[in-house]
Every structure is written in C-alpha cells, then in structure tokens.
Amino acid sequence: MTYLKDRNRELILLLLEKIKYSGDQSLIPYLKLWEKVDYKKVRAEILKTIDVLEYKKPVDVQAAQDRTESINEALKGSAPQDLLLKCWECSKRFTFTIAEQKFYKQKGFALPKRCKKCRSDRG
Structure with a gap:
C-alpha cells in the first residue's frame, strides 16, 4: 500500500469517499494496511472510512459530491504535466x-x- 502514499491527497480523499459510499467491507483489510503507512491526515480519513464500513454508518453524500466537484473543477484548468x-x-x-x-x-x-x-x- 506504500505506492499510494505520495499521490495527490485530494484524489486520495475522493477515493476514500467513494469507498465509503460503496459500503464494500472486503476493502477493510487493505484500508488497515494503508493506514499504517500514510500521512496523518490521510490516516484519519482512512480510519473514518473503516468506521463507516464496519458499522454501516450513513455516508455524507453531500460532502462526497462537494469534493468531487472541487476536484473536477481543479482538474479542468490544469495544464498537462509530466x-x-x-x-x-x-x-x-x-x-x-x-x-x-x-x-x-x-x-x-x-x-x-x-x-x-x-x-x-x-x-
């Protein structure tokens, strides 16, 4: 899971929102491995995602949509880069x-x- 560590944080947070929304509990072991190697802010979000999946808590759909919209807006104007x-x-x-x-x-x-x-x- 270390290959996810240096990725774009906003995209990582969006991925975690999508995982929460999916409700797929089979991802929990991977999330636990990932949580051990990533940075503090991402670790906190991973733990929230695990909590939602394990206890089937309701997902904040509005927050996920807001994050998706902000990332899409940011990517629209971004110039191509290596x-x-x-x-x-x-x-x-x-x-x-x-x-x-x-x-x-x-x-x-x-x-x-x-x-x-x-x-x-x-x-």
Whole structure:
C-alpha cells in the first residue's frame, strides 16, 4: 500500500469517499494496511472510512459530491504535466512525459506499469 502514499491527497480523499459510499467491507483489510503507512491526515480519513464500513454508518453524500466537484473543477484548468509513476517490477520512479501521455491516449493504451528499462528487459 506504500505506492499510494505520495499521490495527490485530494484524489486520495475522493477515493476514500467513494469507498465509503460503496459500503464494500472486503476493502477493510487493505484500508488497515494503508493506514499504517500514510500521512496523518490521510490516516484519519482512512480510519473514518473503516468506521463507516464496519458499522454501516450513513455516508455524507453531500460532502462526497462537494469534493468531487472541487476536484473536477481543479482538474479542468490544469495544464498537462509530466507524471511520476512507480515501476511495478523494480519499484523505481520514472517520468511519464506529456508526449508519451498523448501517444498512449491516442492509441487507447493504459498508463505504463513498468519503466523503460524493465519494459525493454521484458520484451
């Protein structure tokens, strides 16, 4: 679960809202693992999510919608930028450039899961 640690915090909080809304209790073990490795604010939100799932508390739908709207608004105006991804094989971080992103999007490919070195070693 450490790969989630350095991600965009607003998107992480949105993900947790969606998990709460789903009511999927099978995610609780993963949330507990994640809670051990993340930062204080995210840990607190993970614990709230676990609490909602375990005790089937009502979800604040309005808060989830507000957060979704604010993130969508923020993403609308954001300029394209290089992404820093983590390789699934060697666990090193690699840059996924804007040009590569455009190429992948044009071809309908998903984000790469391996760095260039691991991809070339594999193929």
